[in-house]
Amino acid sequence: MTTENILEQAASWRAEGRKVAVATVIATWGSSPRPVGSQMAVNEAGGMAGSVSGGCIEGAVVHEAQKTMADGEPRMLSFGVTNEMAWEVGLACGGQVQVYVEAVE
Amino acid sequence: MKRAILDRLLKAKAEKLPVALVTDLNSGLQSLVFEEGVHGEFGLDEITLIAIRGRLHQDRSGLMTDPQDEEGMGLFVQVHNPPVRLLIVGAVHIAQALAPLARMTGYEVTVIDPRGAFATAERFPGVALSDAWPDEGLAALKPDRRTAIVMLTHDPKLDDPALILALRSDAFYVGALGSKRTHASRLDRLREMGLTEAETARIHAPVGLDIGAVTPAEIALSIMAQVTAVRRGEPAGV
Structure with a gap:
């Protein structure tokens, strides 16, 4: 699978009857590892495809994605050194990213 | 993301048609913008469409904020061009x-x-x-x-x-x-x-x-x- 096939993976999981959420990098500041538009698909079993950082925040995004799969509500997540969550899931590179998480119907 | 939007987007990708997925971050609603035509949950004015198609040509995903709506989060445009x-x-x-x-x-x-x-x-x-x-x-x-x-x-x-x-x-x-x-x-x-x-x-x-x-x-x-x-x-x- 290439990096461009995240939505194909999301659709294929949906077709198998799994719950799926898609996370998208919508804005970055400073030196963030993945550019705007980068995506990660997550299923309810914790399966992941793609990425939204160099691995620093994927765990936290999967956690939030589970909530979105449960309630269907989109979520806007911010990660970076100035964020209150920085101690846990700050970006080692010092950059900041904003990630939009939505459920796939 | 509505299943109909996702299916239409994947169909365009399979047909190697350039398409932009536009998300209204305030409402979560989405539309697809093609070189010709728009398909989805909301319409877009001509000026916004020109800007979105400009992003398609430049292969540049990103946020577009509405100057009339400073509080709003605006639109996010994700560009899906055919592979290089x-x-x-x-x-x-x-x-x-x-x-x-x-x-x-x-x-x-x-x-x-x-x-x-x-x-x-x-x-x-x-x-x-x-x-x-x-x-x-x-x-x-x-x-x-x-x-x-x-x-x-x-x-x-x-x-x-x-x-x-x-x-x-x-x-x-x-x-x-x-x-x-x-x-x-x-x-x-x-x-x-x-x-x-x-x-x-x-x-x-x-x-x-x-x-x-x-x-x-x-x-x-x-x-x-x-x-x-x-x-x-x-x-x-x-």
Whole structure:
């Protein structure tokens, strides 16, 4: 699978009857590892495809994605050194990213 | 994301149609913007559509904020363009390493070689093959500004006609295998055939970044590194 096939993976999981959420990098500041538009698909079993950082925040995004799969509500997540969550899931590179998480119907 | 939107988006990708997925971050609603037409949960005014299609052309996803709505989060535009392409002339050993490397990098690869013993599915599993004469094969594939072309045959009667076509196309990268001496004699031939200095200056030769590559896989890596540098506008690509 290439990096461009995240939505194909999301659709294929949906077709198998799994719950799926898609996370998208919508804005970055400073030196963030993945550019705007980068995506990660997550299923309810914790399966992941793609990425939204160099691995620093994927765990936290999967956690939030589970909530979105449960309630269907989109979520806007911010990660970076100035964020209150920085101690846990700050970006080692010092950059900041904003990630939009939505459920796939 | 509504299933109908996702299905329509994937259909456009499969048909290699450029499309932008536009998300209203305030409501979560989404629409698809095509070169012609809009499909989805909300309409867009003409000025916004022009900006979104501009992003499609520039391959640039990003946020668009509405100056009338300072509190709102605005629209997020995610661009889905067809894959960039790498057209390889010469189904040689280096091409066998370059094709999978390019695919992993996100390129759609076609290998052109009229010599039947070279361009076989066994040597290039899963890669599109053309047994046309290189210049005709290239012309049929209509190289555009999202296309890179590499000549690897090392044989002037195969490489040169294709090279002329490549240099007169919009391809963002044109490279040709061969030592400095081989390239010097190639330039002499191309000049005799009427190509200008500006045209021949576009050829990356000896092909690839100078990383001391020796094996076919290492040469493929140096070529892919150079193609990447050129695509991303890095000086290392020069």
